[in-house]
Amino acid sequence: MKIAETIGEVRTQVAAWKRAGLTVGLVPTMGYLHEGHMSLVEEAARRCDRVVASVFVNPTQFGPGEDLATYPRDFARDRALLEDHGCHLVFHPSVEEMYPAGAATFVEVCSEMPKQLCGKTRPIHFRGVCTVVAKLFNIVTPDKAFFGWKDAQQLLILRRMVRDLGYGVELVGCPIVREPDGLAKSSRNTYLTPQERQAARVLSQAVFLGQKLVAEGERDGDRLVQAMKACLLAQPLARIDYVQAVDSETLEPVHTLRGTVLVALAVYLGKTRLIDNFIAEGL
Numbered sequence: 001m002k003i004a005e006t007i008g009e010v011r012t013q014v015a016a017w018k019r020a021g022l023t024v025g026l027v028p029t030m031g032y033l034h035e036g037h038m039s040l041v042e043e044a045a046r047r048c049d050r051v052v053a054s055v056f057v058n059p060t061q062f063g064p065g066e067d068l069a070t071y072p073r074d075f076a077r078d079r080a081l082l083e084d085h086g087c088h089l090v091f092h093p094s095v096e097e098m099y100p101a102g103a104a105t106f107v108e109v110c111s112e113m114p115k116q117l118c119g120k121t122r123p124i125h126f127r128g129v130c131t132v133v134a135k136l137f138n139i140v141t142p143d144k145a146f147f148g149w150k151d152a153q154q155l156l157i158l159r160r161m162v163r164d165l166g167y168g169v170e171l172v173g174c175p176i177v178r179e180p181d182g183l184a185k186s187s188r189n190t191y192l193t194p195q196e197r198q199a200a201r202v203l204s205q206a207v208f209l210g211q212k213l214v215a216e217g218e219r220d221g222d223r224l225v226q227a228m229k230a231c232l233l234a235q236p237l238a239r240i241d242y243v244q245a246v247d248s249e250t251l252e253p254v255h256t257l258r259g260t261v262l263v264a265l266a267v268y269l270g271k272t273r274l275i276d277n278f279i280a281e282g283l
């Protein structure tokens, strides 16, 4: 496995692979990797001849007062994990490599999508995500790129960006990987105190309850959301940011569940904000 710190090194390697007729899969990450990230790398290795993973804590997707400075980092460990799971090239650029002095160009989906759900508390987040992913696509020129459904709003916004800008990249969504007690794996879970970690089970309990209600035939979005909120409110350490059922195309709230619906939630445990969701399809 090779490590590249510059855009030039990545371009040279990918060009050689393409000359040899090999397909390239990209897995963008912010590092501090866990089994959720590894599931993306493994899927990329199944579907593509060569796998590129990026490890970059992207400053433009963090708002003022968010956890950019304290975001967990351990590149030595990430590198060993990636090598074990079939990655061929790790792109680990500096901030200056990705954003040269004076960088002033952003990629933004200018619809309601980035303003909904997490966009209400993180107004510049998805602009930063789209900008860095667009840039990674330009550098790596992958055939396919792999993203987790854990960040469903991110995946749906990136699908729109790819469509709107005509990127020839296929986005592959991978299922949420969970801890044995149901909590979706996340680099931010390390922020939780033991009590908060215990209490965090309530997020997946609310998701599983929502899935069960939909499976039993619930089609009233407001009633579904109320039931999931009641589940979350039973945990005194949890503070609800949002629970919403939204249209998977526009991300705008729906009152009747029809077609494909994203049911998403965000909850604070102390200072840590965690997210979870499920997709209800074929309704």
Ligand code: AMP
Pocket (backbone or CB within 6 Å): 028, 029, 030, 031, 035, 036, 037, 039, 040, 146, 147, 148, 149, 150, 151, 174, 175, 176, 177, 178, 184, 185, 186, 187
């Ligand atoms: P991050 O490093 O948090 O930016 O995540 C990088 C990629 O890994 C994103 O596409 C995430 O959706 C995905 N990911 C993170 N956690 C999980 C998880 N528990 N299950 C599946 N994918 C995940």
